[in-house]
Amino acid sequence: MACTSIFYYVNTLGYEYFSYVGNQEFMLDDIYKSTALCQRYYVLGHAALIHGILAGMNYPQEKKYHVYAPSMSNLLLGISVVCLPLGYLFSKIGSLNQFSIQLNGLSFVAGSIALAFAIRENKRVNFLASTGLFILNVMAALSSGFKEPIIVCVLLLGVFLLPVYGKKVLPVLIPILILLFFVLPTFIGNFRKLSSEGADATVARNKSIDRILNNDNLTDDLQEDNWAFLTGRLSEINMFIKYTQSTPYYIPYYKTNLIKNAIQTIIPRAFWPGKPDVEQMVMDRVYAARVVDRESIVSAKPAFIVDCYLSYGGIGIWIGLFLYGYIAQNLSALAERMFGGYFMGTAVMFAGLFQILWRGNSFEFIANAVFWSLMTMMIFQMYFKAKGILYKTN
Template sequence: MPNTKYSYYLLLYLPYLASWIFKSSAHTSYLLAWAGSFFIFFVCYKGWIKKLPDDLPILDQLLRPIFFLQIIFAGYMACTSIFYYFNALGYEYFTYIGNRNFIYSDIYESIAKCQRYYVLGHAALAHGLIAGMKYPTEKRYNVYAPSMSNLLLGLSIFCLPLGYLFSKISALSQFSVQLNGLSFVSGTIALAFAIREHKRMNFWAASCLFGLNMLSALNSGFKEPIIICVLLLGIFLLPIYGKKILPVLFSILLILFIVLPTFIGNFRKMVSAGSSVETARDESLNKILNSDNLVENLREDNWVFLTGRLSEIDMFIRYTKSTPDLVPFYGNNILLNGIKTILPRIIWPGKPDIEQLVMTRVYTAGVVDRVSIVSAKPAFIVDCYLSYGRIGIWIGLFLYGFGAQKISLLAEKMFGGYFLGNAVMFSGLFQILWRGNSIEFLTNAIFWSLVTMFLFHAFFKARGVLYLSK
């Protein structure tokens, strides 16, 4: 991809520089850093540094990292703190009610400091994504698939039981995560292609798979799988129906964002109290549908969700207060732990539990108490900060963006282009990159997802789905 304007990379770091210059004014610094993420999005999508891929229409390439991954990862990381900030100011939505909860004496300085780290991380992520872009990709393989909906449906049906079977075999359990993710993505896209190809049987089969995925997402106790189900389907219906489905898609997503916090809150309470998953799911739905004070309950639950669970800035503040003043930087230790987690337990019987390994940092920083049953794993940017502070954030997020982009390009090269390579394989196997996670979970998942991708490449070649370009 020619015409890279290297000096323009500096544009990405202007918001961080501006917010740092005004750090003596916490509110100004915060707002500059928060708005700066939208400036970074603008710079990226105007193509000022490097031209965006033009081998496909924009609507047909939304799952490339520069679009979907950046919007989800950076949006969640850097843009959601605005609700926490308003809450700290004493507002609930647009009404001033004062601070009902304890806040730190230097809360605004702490919020501004963490937001500066967020916008620095976003700039480094975008820098890595843009630096790694090289389109059009080299096309080494072509795809032979008379019916794409048949291929995707078959892939989803093949992976679903295999993933379940592998989850029961300790030596192969690692692959169950990748297979379930691939089944979920290919089944969702199969539904869109069944509509495009007017295949009635495929439509009903894919609809059943989509329904099972939604049911599984409801039973998971997390909001993200439900939203991702709908979002992925919408993305692949866009090329079929065009922008006219956007109002419908946005309306459904808005309803989900409003309703899910209450549903998930009720669901988790009932499960923790000993109810079965099915009972908790059904009762939680009934409470929403039959509530006498539905609007008020949704309003209250959503503000708690927006200010607490949507943004992780409160936990980030706690980490910055303990490190490096009370707890020294970890240096390379977190990364080395991540590399160690790649080894399967069958090879290393004494391999530590990854969850407990990660939670050690949480307890050491005093983010949650050891007797608490809450999981508060540090986000990727937090692990970068805990490793080397500001420079750790820059290096870590740059490598994150650059690495994600290169894996996406590799997938396109191996699987005949954007569709099977990026939309199916990259999105199905590397979903963890959309939201990020602690370094130990990331390194483990990325390594085994790469292994799985190479195995499917060999499988598709053997089945004649992939053949070398002349």
């Protein structure tokens, strides 16, 4: 966010890519002042986040456990194979639905890394099974309505293939990632439009792919959709500006109210039948700031840095993003201690269970996801110890 808001600024100057086309929308007189203000907040948040990560670093971590795995590809493949159907099953059970998110995330990460290890260990059966799982995970990611899971899926595979093939991976990986960044905004836009019209995820996914493959004006559509993505969703600075224009001038700072809301979301609905709808709770402040209209079907949840601002302004951004980095770093270190080191702890468990920390979200969704990811990680450690996969050092 600290860097990508440059596209929004260029757009306000009337440019689209490198061509001057004039402003297509009305721009307020103070748009440049507002853009600069939010850009400073982004840079402040970035600095606070990095300071939090650095403050949380305490290496080397004490190794309390070792992983017993004669074949790492077997272990990772097993984790992915078990978590995938469990995630689907739990998604159909109301009281266990929360765990489905964590299990699907772990299956997705473990399966991607398992494919890399199957190639490294030269195991044909594992390679075929991992490839099948990777394709299933990609198809599931395409049905999620989000760009990040698809990009992360490919990125993880590329990162873990680097030790096997070295820099030979980069000429393939980099063009694929660029292609995904270029095509996904159009695909996701089509997918969400079809979903809003009542199509289920599979139908919306297939039709979205078909529209891209059979579009005679594909280049023009991709350019238009990508410019909208670069200037809007990539940094979300346009929405941030609207929040800074309404708070604290018309809407007072929320102070600790958003933190209280976040704590409430952790309580399972089975224990609190009258628990408020989290989506509606978050969207209330979106509507109050007039970021989107109440009649709109768009979900425009505020980013973490925006919730920090809405709570206490600039000081809220500094404190909130510092704690974000500090907590994320400590969770990563905890995973390393619990699972015998960086690879199984951070690369697999932390990356699989705490994916929400990669891209952020509003207070309520982050608090809920982080808490239940922590619970899931503890359950996995108990299971691994019971099965002898983890054993204590002497």
